[in-house]
Amino acid sequence: MSQKVAIVGSGLVGRGWAIAFARGGWDVVLWDPIEGAAAKSLELAGTIATDLAEAGLLLGQEPSTVLARIGVANELAAALDGAAWMQESAPEKLDVKRQLWADLDRTAAPSTILASSTSALVPSSFTEGLPHGQRCLVAHPLNPPHLIPCVELVPAPWTSAETMKRAEEVMNAIGQKPVVMGREIDGFVVNRLQGALMEECFRLVADGFAGPEDCDAAVKHGLALRWSFMGPFETIDLNAPGGIADYIARFQHMYREMHPAQQRRVDWEGDVLPKILEDRRARLPLDKLQERSRWRDRRLMALLRQKQASSKEIGD
Numbered sequence: 440m441s442q443k444v445a446i447v448g449s450g451l452v453g454r455g456w457a458i459a460f461a462r463g464g465w466d467v468v469l470w471d472p473i474e475g476a477a478a479k480s481l482e483l484a485g486t487i488a489t490d491l492a493e494a495g496l497l498l499g500q501e502p503s504t505v506l507a508r509i510g511v512a513n514e515l516a517a518a519l520d521g522a523a524w525m526q527e528s529a530p531e532k533l534d535v536k537r538q539l540w541a542d543l544d545r546t547a548a549p550s551t552i553l554a555s556s557t558s559a560l561v562p563s564s565f566t567e568g569l570p571h572g573q574r575c576l577v578a579h580p581l582n583p584p585h586l587i588p589c590v591e592l593v594p595a596p597w598t599s600a601e602t603m604k605r606a607e608e609v610m611n612a613i614g615q616k617p618v619v620m621g622r623e624i625d626g627f628v629v630n631r632l633q634g635a636l637m638e639e640c641f642r643l644v645a646d647g648f649a650g651p652e653d654c655d656a657a658v659k660h661g662l663a664l665r666w667s668f669m670g671p672f673e674t675i676d677l678n679a680p681g682g683i684a685d686y687i688a689r690f691q692h693m694y695r696e697m698h699p700a701q702q703r704r705v706d707w708e709g710d711v712l713p714k715i716l717e718d719r720r721a722r723l724p725l726d727k728l729q730e731r732s733r734w735r736d737r738r739l740m741a742l743l744r745q746k747q748a749s750s751k752e753i754g755d
């Protein structure tokens with residue numbers, strides 16, 4: 440049975456979601472209040488679908504088959520009509536989201552799950568008081584959602600257990616990998632983890648212990664190799680002969696001794712910034728950022744393909 444998703448806000452992230460849902464067999468309707476934005480997004484989705492097909496990441500489907508599932512609506516009500524899921528990817532401004540979510544909750548049938556892509560707003564901040572708050576949640580993707588499967592599902596205090604269960608099923612069905620949170624907190628999981636790592640990188644550079652490139656090398660040639668297929672808990676479970684308890688017995692003291700010095704915050708815009716800018720801009724001039732972003736996406740596609748093949752050949 441085909442299912443319909445309404446994509447509300449069709450910029451960078453909305454477009455990625457459109458491809459992810461259409462690839463998973465859903466009928467997709469894009470809506471955007473800026474005239475011509477949804478049509479433009481549909482056009483750009485064509486290029487993405489072609490790239491994905493070339494990279495072997497369209498589940499064996501032709502780009503035309505996937506793109507034929509995506510349409511555009513001129514009215515929000517038409518986009519929401521008959522939709523089982525609504526994915527909102529509007530600008531990250533609380534007043535915009537509050538107003539929009541009041542409209543969404545009023546217009547969508549009560550059975551439609553309403554999900555927001557917000558990176559930094561907890562769901563209670565824009566769904567409080569909505570008559571059908573039990574079907575509202577955050578489904579925060581990493582960008583771009585058609586290339587990075589992880590999606591954080593975050594409930595507001597009033598989100599129902601049924602909504603969370605259904606959200607997990609839908610995300611799994613379209614090939615995303617949900618992280619299901621028990622309750623909301625700033626930064627969700629991904630940005631809290633990234634924030635902890637970034638804080639340490641800024642401290643190491645500010646205090647002259649390592650340069651920006653050394654921090655990058657420690658991740659890309661070290662930690663990230665394991666982290667690209669298993670997480671930090673599984674990593675330490677395998678890093679001591681007796682598993683995680685043995686790892687903790689052997690190494691907790693090292694982390695405990697580091698911890699006090701890690702409580703000092705370095706201002707990312709302070710004295711450390713010129714050091715980082717000097718290093719980064721020498722390695723990548725500003726006018727090469729776009730070209731390098733395309734390189735990143737090609738590397739991501741290659742990694743994803745490799746991960747999918749390894750999962751089949753070696754197992755997860």
Ligand SMILES: NC(=O)c1ccc[n+]([C@@H]2O[C@H](COP(=O)([O-])OP(=O)(O)OC[C@H]3O[C@@H](n4cnc5c(N)ncnc54)[C@H](O)[C@@H]3O)[C@@H](O)[C@H]2O)c1
Pocket residue numbers: 447448449450451452453471472473476527528529530531535539556557558559579580581582
């Ligand atoms: N860019 C990222 O890396 C990233 C990653 C994960 C999540 N997000 C989140 O996704 C959301 C969208 O970000 P983006 O990067 O796609 O932004 P974007 O600027 O590319 O797209 C936003 C779109 O929303 C439209 N819009 C403007 N007002 C609107 C309204 N009132 N209702 C509906 N749509 C409206 C705009 O016309 C535009 O097409 C934000 O909440 C952001 O935090 C972004």
